[in-house]
Amino acid sequence: MADRLTELQDAINLQAENLCNAIGVIQQVAQPSFFSDFNWASRAAKPEYQAFLQGQPPDDIGRNFAVVIAATARQLDALIGSLPEEEASTELQRSAVQRLIEDYRAEGWKLARVTARLDSRLTEVRRFLTAIAQTQLTTQSLESEVYREFYGN
Structure with missing residues (x-):
C-alpha cells in the first residue's frame, strides 16, 4: 500500500511539474499583448526568445505538453483505481x-x-541489598576491632 501511495505522490x-512547465512555455511563446502600461517589446527583441520561437513551432510545443499531461493523467487514474476501495460498515467497525x-x-x-513479578523481584533485591549493607557494616566493625587489637590504638 505504501509503495502505491509513494508512486501516486510521485x-x-x-503532473504538477508538467503543468508548471506548460504554463512557463505558454508564457514564453505567447504573442506579446501591447498594453500601454507594459513594455512587452523588450521581450520580443531578446535573442533567447527569438531562438526559442525558431527552435520549435508553437503547435509542436503545445501538442507535446498535451500528450505528456494526458499520459500522466492516465497514469494517475490507473494508480487511483488500484487503491483499495473498502468502505468499513458499522458492523465491521464495531x-x-x-x-x-x-x-x-x-x-x-x-x-x-x-508488574507483580517485577514488584516481587524488587522486594527481593531490596532484601539482598539490606543483607549486603549489614554484612559490610559487620565487616567494617570487625576490621576496626582487628586494627585496634593489632596496632593497639
Whole structure:
C-alpha cells in the first residue's frame, strides 16, 4: 500500500511539474499583448526568445505538453483505481473496535502480571541489598576491632 501511495505522490508531483512547465512555455511563446502600461517589446527583441520561437513551432510545443499531461493523467487514474476501495460498515467497525478492546484487556492483564513479578523481584533485591549493607557494616566493625587489637590504638 505504501509503495502505491509513494508512486501516486510521485505521479502527482510529475503532473504538477508538467503543468508548471506548460504554463512557463505558454508564457514564453505567447504573442506579446501591447498594453500601454507594459513594455512587452523588450521581450520580443531578446535573442533567447527569438531562438526559442525558431527552435520549435508553437503547435509542436503545445501538442507535446498535451500528450505528456494526458499520459500522466492516465497514469494517475490507473494508480487511483488500484487503491483499495473498502468502505468499513458499522458492523465491521464495531467488530474491529471489539477486537482492539479485547487486545487491550489481554495486554493489560500481561502488564499487570509482569508488574507483580517485577514488584516481587524488587522486594527481593531490596532484601539482598539490606543483607549486603549489614554484612559490610559487620565487616567494617570487625576490621576496626582487628586494627585496634593489632596496632593497639
